Amino acid sequence: MPPSRPQRADARRNRAALLAAAREAFLAGEEESHVEEIARRAGVAVGTLYRHFETREALVEEVYRREVDDLCAAAGTFLAQNPPEEALRLFLLLLVEHAAVGRGMAVALETIMVTDSPIFEDSRERMAGALDELIEAGTAAGTLRGGVGGRTLMRALGGICALRTAEGWQDEAVLITRVLFDGLRHGAVEAR
Amino acid sequence: MPPSRPQRADARRNRAALLAAAREAFLAGEEESHVEEIARRAGVAVGTLYRHFETREALVEEVYRREVDDLCAAAGTFLAQNPPEEALRLFLLLLVEHAAVGRGMAVALETIMVTDSPIFEDSRERMAGALDELIEAGTAAGTLRGGVGGRTLMRALGGICALRTAEGWQDEAVLITRVLFDGLRHGAVEAR
DNA sequence: CCTCAAACGGAGCCCGACTCATCTTCTGGG
């Protein structure tokens, strides 16, 4: 049932501007992601921000839900074009790269993966689903260990993405991701 | 050079009380770890807290430095009584268990491992040192992959400990830690 | 146009970290 009165044009515009501004602010770093600052960037007042988003957290969530959408889509693409365990490897590395986009974004990724706040439940579920798909394909092919759920793996990744520290962090992340990946293959060999 | 005037007795007592109260508060959960609350638990006023610790963070740091001391000591013990890769396995699991002590403590562990704040530099260095020792012993014995530094591994662990979510998180953590561990052994087998 | 619900603005509230002017308590020397 579509709402009888859809939504005013300016409201839609402002909502979009807020999401864009928030994304920008998160990418830029934590310093400039106060609500006042985000509102300013979007050219609205804080009150307007709160009209569209319950809390600051809710805004973060919405921004991130969109990022997660892109990531999940990528998982499907990889799986369609590669052997399952290669698809998983690519996906893990994509996550790392993705976190590299910006400090603020990594913070969000970390939060979404690592916190158990119900706010992120939905995004987490979809992300875990994407990973499950990859892992199951690999398990079926006998190249990956079973028994490790998408949720579990995702949380470890959250930690890794949370590295985002000093220079060189990305190499570290890639390395540790590879170790994790090898651990997943290892289990298949050992029949656990 | 011992300070000419050492430190007043009540000051030493209060400092100890603050550290104890802070630890207690962190273990209890984030809710009760506001500075006012910590001061109250210790039976002093906030001003006193700030006389002893530059910032709230500095207090967290000090509390955690002590935890890290215990952990590092355990690493040595394990290594003395087990084959190197078994010692590493035990140590990794000890970290997970340690994080289980309390939500608040896990937050601290996470922060210390994952943040690059210079405040935790010291603790991080010692922790990485303990891990390096374990890894190097295993590498020398040919049972663990080389090329993964203690710092790198530690940060991944920080992420895992940061799980501390809903029920069942600890099983998840143990599982993913095992995957990580298998990845480390796997590299040795493959000669990378 | 005109109406009015929807949307916006922004001063101000609340809460939590932190400061500082003032009062209290040790302690070492006489």
Place this chain on the structure above:
DNA sequence: CCCAGAAGATGAGTCGGGCTCCGTTTGAGG
């Protein structure tokens, strides 16, 4: 034992950031 005065403790107050509330503005259906 006592006193000086330095070390220490206090807690009301400041500040910053998230959030609220209500008076004002604006888009759109009639």
